[in-house]
Amino acid sequence: MTQPAGAHIQLKWECLTNHYEGDHFLAELTITNLSDVALSGQDWAIYFNTCRKIKPETVQGGVVMEHVNGDVSRFIPAADFAGLPAGASMVVRYQGIFWVINETDAPLGFYIVYGNAVADAIGDPEIVPFSRPEQCNRNLVDAVPLMTAALRFAENQALTLLPGDAVGKITPTPLEARWDAGQYLITHTTLIVYGEALAQEAAFLRAALRDVSGVELQRASRGAGITLQVAKVDVPQSGAPLEAYSLEISAAGIVITGASAAGVMNGIQSLRQLLPVGSYLNPLASLAVPFGYVIDAPRFAYRGMQLDVGRNFSSKETVLRLLDCMALYKLNKFHFHLTDDEGWRLEIPSLPELTEIGSLRGFSPNEESSLLPSFGSGAVVQGSAGTGFYSRADFIEILQFATARHIEVIPEIDVPGHARAAIKAMELRYERFKAAGDLAGAEEYLLSDFNDQSKYESVQLWHDNVMCIGQESCYRFIETVLVDMKAMFAEAGAPLTTMHTGGDEVPHGAWEGSPVCQAFMQAQGMASIQALQNYFLARYRTLLQKHNLVFGGWEEIALSKQDGKHGPNPEFVDAKFQPYVWNNVWGWGQEDFAYQLANAGYQVVLSNVTNLYFDLSYAKDPQEPGYYWGGFIETRGAYEFCPLDIYTTATVDLFGNSLNADSLAKMQRLTAEGTKNILGMQGQLWGENTRSQERVEYLAMPRVIALAERAWAVDPGWTNMSDVAARAAKMDADWNQFANRLGQRDMPRLDGFLGGYGYRIPLPGVKRESGKVALNISAPGLALRYTLDGSDPTAESALYTEPFAAEETVKAASFSRTGRKSRTVVA
Secondary structure: OOOOOHEEEEEEEEEEEEEOOOOOOEEEEEEEEEEOEEEEOOOOEEEEEOOEEOHHOEEEEEEEEEEEEEEEEEEOOOOOOOOOOOEEEEEEEEEEEEOOHHHHHOOOOEEEEEEOOEEEEEOEEEEEEOOOOHHHOOOOOOOOOOOOHHHHHHHHHOOOOOOHHHOOOOOOOOOOOEEEEEEEEEOOEEEEEEEEHHHHHHHHHHHHHHHHHOOOOEEEEOOOOOEEEEOOOOOOOOOHHHHHHHEEEEEEEEEEEEHHHHHHHHHHHHHHHOOOOOOOOOOOEEEEEEEEEEOOOOOOOEEEEEEEOOOOOOOOHHHHHHHHHHHOOOEEEEEEEEEEEHHHHHOOOOOOOOHOOOEEEOOOHOOOOEEEOOOOOOOOOOOOOOOOOOOOHHHEEEEEEHHHHHOOEEEEEEEEEOOHHHHHHHHHHHHHHHHHHHHHHHOOOOOOOOOOOOOOOOOOOOOOOOOOOOOOHHHHHHEEEEHHHHHHHHOOOOOEEEEEEOOOOOOOOOOOOOHHHHHHHHHHHHOHHHHHHHHHHHHHHHHHHHOOOOOEHHHHHHEEOOOOEEEEHHHHHHOEEEEEEOOOOOOOOOOOHHOOOOOOHHOEEEEOOOHEEEOOOOOOOOOOOOOOOOOOOOOHHHHHHOOHHHHHOOOOOOOOOOHHHHHHHHHHOOOOOOOHOOOEEEEOOOOOOEEEEEEHHHOOOOOOEEEEEHHHHHOOHHHHHOHHHHHHHHHHHHHHHHHHHHHHHHHHHHHHHHOOOOOOOOEEEEEOOEEEEEOOOOOOOEEEEOOOOOOOOOOEEEEEOOEEEOOOOOOEEEEOOOOEEOOOOOO
16 A cells, blocks of 8 residues: 655644643644655554653544653554545644653654554654743743843843953963063964973974964974973962963963973963964964963862763764863863663674664664664664764774873763663674574673563663673673773773763662572572662672772762662772762752762762753753753853852752752751862763754853863852852852853854854843843853844844844844854844
8 A cells, every 4th residue: 555755744743731730741743644645554653752751541633652662652543543635634632741841852753664664754843833831831830931032131231341351361260360561473483392201292282273373383302482391380279280380471482381291281272272363374474472471270180071972973073073172171081971772882893783783773673773763863774863883993083182182081881771772782692693503602791681571661761771780791791891992092092090880870670570680689698679789889890990990970879778868878988989970950859969979988070960961951942952851051050050069059949949948958068078079070961962063062162161160260259258149249240251251252262163163152132121122142242233124134234232223123143253143033
């Protein structure tokens, strides 16, 4: 029977309300048949991805909904499905759990399957705009206002455009910087002078200057010019004194002194920020840098950024571009989340199946040749954001690139949960070896118990994503991966000090129905699943000790349940575990986990969701991409993070309602010893919505710059101010200075950096009052342009300079110096 092609099926999706029968959402999907043949019969299914769980019993409209696994669901024809004639539409209405308030929440990646062999792409639906309160608010107590042009104007109203010499020249803010009259001219005859121990740093500087000038400066072991040297640098207390540097620029030349080679690199990055933007050198031109003196050192030793490439793959180029930005702002740890349920992204030569199937997503009956499509990656394997991996050569290149910039790569192989890609790959390996008659070989790296009847559902709705940790093959698998990975680090000449093991979000119910795990527990005298999980952690710790590696992982590796409440696990306090603590959502009652663990003796990396999760949406705006389960994070939210006293800015909960002061008062503060156990802080960029390089860079920047400021610069003193009004005034003044630096220096620099970095250009605020229109922006220095004729602003539209009279509809947008624009705002 002839059926319409997927391209001839059109979809439109709308959230009707988030307040249906309590705090549930009600949505409609309109399916239109644009072909000249009917959609008929019972032998078809429309597959899609959704981050929100649908209640199957509520589905109406001629179809039945089945949850397949993870974020994959499908509609199949109901028994009474009468067909969809050519040119006709049908409406599927359904109820879901929680809420949908922005375009990111919409179901994505639709494709239709006829029988069990043909998959035909449909794509993403048209999304009906969110406009009514019941569409834009999560529930009836959601007090977070919808971001509007007027609200944005009010938030930016305290900002003023500062003169260029008042915004600072270097980010993060140095300990001390003095600028004098006069400039040193870098010309084609300038030498880079260094000793052999700094050859790598000299090569980096030479390349950096070539990138902005087109000229290769000569290197020398003596002479005048730009001198790189290692010597003692006297700075106040620092979390990493070996990263201290001084930068002296005078008529005699430029001298960068580092307490180590890493310190020299930090000085080079500061020099790069002093170069004029967009200048090109030729034999008759020069680059002018101001005379001055800088002495500097970081507040924290750990200044990190995490990138998840498991959920959606990011190309090698995307990773290198992020690393280059990290280096420019002196971030020194790259947490590389290489695996997850939805993808395995690193070639492991000893286990080729990991990338042979684990790096592919697309339609495949019973997942015979690829994993299920997730996050809208669609039916087609090749070319989707769900497909891709780093070859051994790619990974070594990434390691060398990072190492040359003094960035340490911390790889993450997430186990025992979030492991579905690995589990499926090893099941493929098992079937191959078994078919060849080698049962011992088949079981060598098996991660499954085929008789497991455990009932569980992970946070991401998977039912089969946890390794069977009661069998030796699990530990053999982990060590094999580790050994192959270590070989890559060794070949790259890159340090490998820490293995991030994940360890998070193992769902309740895992292993309870596994005969293998239950037999193992009985043999070992274990009385609880917690004991089994502790065994796994101890085994993994022993393995990492064997390879001289620190045991890193998400906070769950250091927590256990005692008297019905989670707290520091006493078993691993002295095991050199390094937990990365993310869970501090205001109002959840777990906001002090990081401080509890640090006070208990754990070495903690602050990864707080409420300020440092850069996959979250910038604002409560239906068109802003990103999730929001931990809140909305504008750049100022990252900038105002107070690592040693997170309560400084704690005022409202997730829904914008006032926090309970008594509850906050009972939470732990850092002790003197606990403070010593805070290694530093890290931003997170999870990959559910990073389907392109453009999206990665939009979500990352400029929030990464704010992260770098807070991780490097000295404590601005907000936490020590008891006068609330005075503290607010000081924070406003500090933010004004930083925001001006973003708009006047950092964003323009990124425009010319790496061929143009795709940072998010903030939207303008608009105020209409007494017949006049005023515009502003959160990054003073960017151009604001507007139109009055209904057209969208372009780089040629009227430039805003002062409030103007207008009764017409005003359209406004912000522009970078290269003409790239924000979304258009209508007022």
